[in-house]
Amino acid sequence: MVTETAVCNLCGLPAWHPVIGEAGALFCCPSCREVSELLQGARAEEKLSLNKGNSGFVAGDTAVFSLSGLWCPSCAWLIQERLSRTPGVACAEVSFLQREARITYDSTQVAPKQMVRRVRQLGYNAWPEGKTPGDEEEAHWHRLLISGVLTMHIMLLSFMLYFRQWSGRASADTEWLAHIFEIMILFLSVPAVLILGMPILRAGLAGLLRGRPNTHTLIAIGAFSAFGLSLRNFILGQGGIYFDTTAVLLFLVAVGRWLEMRAHKVSNEAVQQLWQQVPPLATWLTADGAQQVPADALPPGARVLIRPGERFPVDGLVAAGEGDVDESLLTGEPEAICRKVGDKVLAGTVNLDGSFEVIASATGAETMVGQIGRLLHQALWQRAPVERLADKMAAFMVPTAVVLATLTFFYWSTQAGFETGLIVALSVLLIACPCALGIATPLTLWVGLGRATELGVILRQTGVLEQLAQVEHVFFDKTGTLTQRPLQLADVATDCVANDRFLAWVTAVEAHSEHPLAQSVVAGAAEVGDLPAVTAFRALPGKGVTALVNGTPMWVGSRRLMKAVNLALPARLATLALHWQEQGLMVIFAGWEGSVQGIVGLGEHLRAETAVTLQKLRALGLQISVLTGDDELAGKRWQNQLGVPVYAAQTPADKVARLEAAGAGSLMVGDGINDGPALAAAGVGIAVSQGTDIAQAAAEVNLIKQNLTAVPWLIQLARRTMQTVRQNLVWAFVYNVVGIGLAITGHLQPALAALLMVLSSAVVTGNALRLRKFPLVAVQNETDFTSLTDHLSVPELLQDF
Structure with a gap:
């Protein structure tokens, strides 16, 4: 069913x-x-690969190729479809923005060189990753300059011919001069067309011959039809010549492509900056002295020297030295942070004034910046639903344009002659190119992802922005998310055992747990002395932990756990626990041998930014709830303090059920081991900095900077991003519909159609790049930001390029 x-x-x-x-x-x-x-x-x-998830793909070898010659997302779609049909290829993904193809294949059936040949047969170029010959943008710029000079002279000579006709001075006496001008225009047009037109012609013909027409096909048919008609008329000495139209058309198309390249480069800056800021070499301190070695070749535990002004090449712990460190690359925090012995430092951050010796804990791809880069790279390969819709529309437009142009040609040929029919059909082909439609969505999402990265917000896929824009209900985990970490060990009380022995047993068990509460207990009991042996440790999510301590079964956790395992709670401890809870302490119970032997009190305080974060979320019109494992009494106290609904005594299963009931519009923010299932069950999961690996793995968003104000900021960014996507799609659709209508009725000349095509792409690109100006601090409400960015002007568009 x-x-x-x-x-x-x-x-x-x-x-x-x-x-x-x-x-x-x-x-x-x-x-x-x-x-x-x-x-x-x-x-x-x-x-x-347009099917989300790609669950049917077969595992095998993976090859990544860099691509060139792509003009719009239709090119990427064509390459992807062609590679997907290659025998032995299980999965082919092509990213237009990254200019890359990622292919999973069976090496016994197909070799990488065969796949490269397939791409080149379509009129594009492919190289193994990292081996592209030079900067494609720079090469295209050089071709653009040369053809621009030629086109300028062609237009100047053509203007003289037009002036001769318009002024009424055409006569037999000046016919020879006009013919010389036409010859000069022809000789200038040939190199202009070859420089810019041949790559388009090759790709266009390749797509057409294989039954997959693309944007290249539309431009090639239009440009070379005009050139061929002009050459015919020139040889026969009758009719008009349109060499200037061909040259201007190709030049404007090339300008549009250069603008897209610039936009791609600009939108990629935030992502690329991460890769470029980690030094390739490190100073390794060994028994033989200091030596320079590749940073990613350092073994774990290596001692590394970082001098003032240098960037840290590895993640690690400070073994010697103290000084200020600039961590803005990863956190977006402009203020320097003092790091000293025992503190953690991260690769890519800057040592401002001290001299550090660091024990390396992670190098290369295993550093935080390496993991962030990998997540961002993966995010760019995940296509949002709105992207798939735009791709579908763009793929439909190309064959539609060919059909409309053909019908237009036949109609106008019968009404006004072959030449007029060809010119009008050419205008239809140009105005119908889906370039603006193809770049409207992916470029906008990529710019939004890059802007989030600048504030230390890492998205696992661009589709998260679409989900965040639809969020209606925000759920927070309390402990460690809304409250400050680490909690402080405030008090200890026992029934029949000594406090030191009780605390040693509790600490020994909690030392095996990743739970933030357990870590707070361990940190507060650092001077407890020798710990007993612990075996058979097991976490009980939402309740606590259990283990054998010196062979004795012991349980540590909530009062609910004590009751579940039938450990009797002495009246004195029950009264004291209630008193602590009324004071705002979190109570941990521990027991063995049939009874609760003692309790531990931990104090927690709200983060400084919690109140303003909740205020900003309310201003955005969102529902807010807090989920906590605390008992009902503590839950009521927190509800009074926060001013939002607090659901107490929540197990992981309870959290999951509540989030599933909230539906796709739910957002969960957490960081603890208990939050993993909830983060996965929510419409969107956000793991704050220093969360456990389980929490971060389950979340679609990771906040590197431990500041909750990034949550409302991110929702505002997502709303603005999707608003921009909608604006771009509406603009591209209206442009195509109105433009095609004007072209079919003969109201657009080919040169004007080409200019409008370029301007349409420029408007879409410039509108997307406006997101780069989205403020890096959360604003009070949507109106504040709207007043800053809703006005789009030509100077603003040009600045983005």
């Missing part, structure tokens, strides 16, 4: 009225089923 939660096997959108295809695959409409069968046949599930 098909449920409402079914999704289309092609585009990933909800299939409210599913259409069943081969092998029971579900599609949202008959068109998706037909496209899937056309492209992939019976193996659509395994091959088409």
Whole structure:
């Protein structure tokens, strides 16, 4: 039975009225089923990477290629589809923004060089990752300059011919001069067309011959049709010549592509900065003295020297030295932080004034900056639902443009002659290019992801921005999230055993736990002395822990756990625990041999930014709730203090159930070991800095900077990003519809159509790049930010390039 939660096997959108295809695959409409069968046949599930999750892919070798010659996302789609159909390829993913192809394949059936050949047969270039020959943007800029000079002279000579006709001075006496000008225009047009037109022609013909027309195809048909018509008329000496139209068309298209390259480079700055700031070499201190070695070759535990002004090459603990460190690269925090012996330092951060000796704990890809870079790289490969929708629209536009141009040509040829029909059809082809539609969504999402990175907010996929924009209810874990870490050991009370022995037993057990409360106990009991032997340790999520201490079964955790394992609570300890809770302390119970032997009190305080964070979330119109494992009495106290609903005595299962009931519009913010299931169950999970590995692995968002104000800021950024996506999609759609209508009716000349195509892409690109100006501090409400960024002007667009 098909449920409402079914999704289309092609585009990933909800299939409210599913259409069943081969092998029971579900599609949202008959068109998706037909496209899937056309492209992939019976193996659509395994091959088409537009399907979210790619669960059908077969494991194998992975190859990554750098690509060049891509003009718009349609090019990436074509390469991806072509590679997916290669025998032996299990999965092919192509990113237009990254100019990369990632392929999972069976090395016994296909070799990387065969895949490179496939790409080049389409008219594009591919190289193994990291071996691209030079800067594609720089090479394109040089071609643009040369063709620009040629086009300028072509336009100057053409203007003289037009002036001769418009002024009424055309005569037999000046015909020879006009003919010389036409010859000069022809000789200037040939190199101009070859420099910019041949790469387009090759890619366009390759797509057309393989039945996959692309943007190159539209431009190539238009430009070379005009050139061929002009050459024919020149040889026959009759009709008009349009060499200037061809040159201007190709030049404007090249300008548009250069603007897209610049936008790609600008939007990538925040991500690339992470990779570039880690020094490749480190000063390794050994028994033989100091020596320079590659940083990623250092073994764990190596002692590294960092001098004033240098960047830390590794993650590690300070063994000697003290000084200020600039960590703004990772946290976005502009103020320097003093680091001393025992403190943790991170690769890529700057030693401002001290001299440090650091014991390396992580190098290369295992450092925090390396992990962040890997997460960002993975995020860029994950396509948001709105991206898949835009891709679908762009892929539909290319064949539609060819059909419309063909019909337009036949109509105008019968009404006004062959030449007029060709010129009008050329305008239709140019105005219908889906370049703006193709870049409207991915570029905007990438800029938003980069802006988040600058504030130390790491997104695992760009689709998270779309989910965050739809958040309606924010849930917070209390301990360690809304409250300050670490909690302080405030008091200890026992029944029949000595305090020192009791605390030693509790500390021995808690030392095996990752739970923040356990770590607070261990930190507060640092001077307790020798600890007993602990075996058979086991965590009981939401309740506590259990272990054998010197062979005796012991339990440490909540009062609920004591009751569950039938440990009697002495009246004195029960009264004292209630008193501590009324004072705001968190109480941990510990017992063995049939009774609770003592209690531990931990004090916690709200973070400095908790109140302002909740205030900003309310200003955004969001519901707020707090989930805690504290008992009901403590929960009421926190509810009175925070002014939001607090759900007490919540087990991990309770948290999951509450979040599932809230639906896709829920957001969970946490950091503890108990929060892992809740973060995974929420519509979006956010793990704050210094959270456990379990919490961070389950969350879609990680806050490197331990500041809760990043939560409302991120929601505002997501809303602004999706608003920009909608603006761009509406603009691109309206542009195509209105432009095609004007072109079909003969109201657009080809040169003007090319100019409008470039301007449309520039508007979409500039609008996306405005997100780079999104303030790096959370504002009070949407109105404050709207007043700063809603006005779009041409100078602002040009500044972004």
